[in-house]
Amino acid sequence: MGLMKFSKLTFCLLATTVVLSFTACKSGLSDEKLEEKIENALTGRKTVDVDVKKGEVILSGTVASEEEKQQVESIAKTAGDKDIKSIQNNIIVSAPVSSTPAPIEVSNNDAVLGAAVNTFMKDFPTVQASVKDGVIAVTGTLEQPKIITLKQGLDNLNPKKVDLSGIVVKK
Incomplete structure (x- = not known):
């Protein structure tokens, strides 16, 4: 008889544990x-x-x-x-x-910007570009229609400024 009570109690505890574990799995x-x-x-x-x-x-x-x-x-x-x-x-x-970036950031940004500029400039072999303090300066000769493409592409690199005053327009 004592064994029978133990089994019922064990069964009830197991059943309760199973029910609780199912409800615990479900998002509340x-x-x-x-x-x-x-x-x-x-x-x-x-x-x-x-x-x-x-x-x-x-x-x-x-x-x-x-x-x-x-x-x-x-x-x-x-x-x-x-x-x-x-x-x-x-x-x-x-x-x-920041209104006054630290010099280390500027030189680091110049290096990153310079690498992006060099990659972009491969399509423009008649001009050269340099980066200093976030400003891209371009020199060389280029046809007028290509200058617009060059300017837009360099602007997309987000420099402080793009200086095209060193370009000679080729006719």
Whole structure:
């Protein structure tokens, strides 16, 4: 008789455990509630957007540093906890705009810009370009229609300025 009671008790505990484990696997919050919960945790971060689809969290927007990007993801994970299936962090790190960039940044940017300019200039063998302090200076000879293409292409590299005063127009 004692064995029979033990078996019923064991069965009841097992059945309860099975029911609880099934309910624990199911997401408790709707996507809207989960999104709201994460947004509330990220209060004050107006440049970050949260979107939730089927328990998958998508973070987008911009922040000032890689550390802040990771911090936003961490806050979202903590706020959503077990209701999150996955997090896709599409946040872009955009450096704050500084009115006086440090000399190291300028020379580093010149190197990066210079490499992009050299790649672009391969299509224009009759002109040469140099980069100094974010300004692209072009010299040489070129036909008028190609000057427009050259200027647009160099502008797309986002320099401070494109100086074409050293170009002689070829007729």
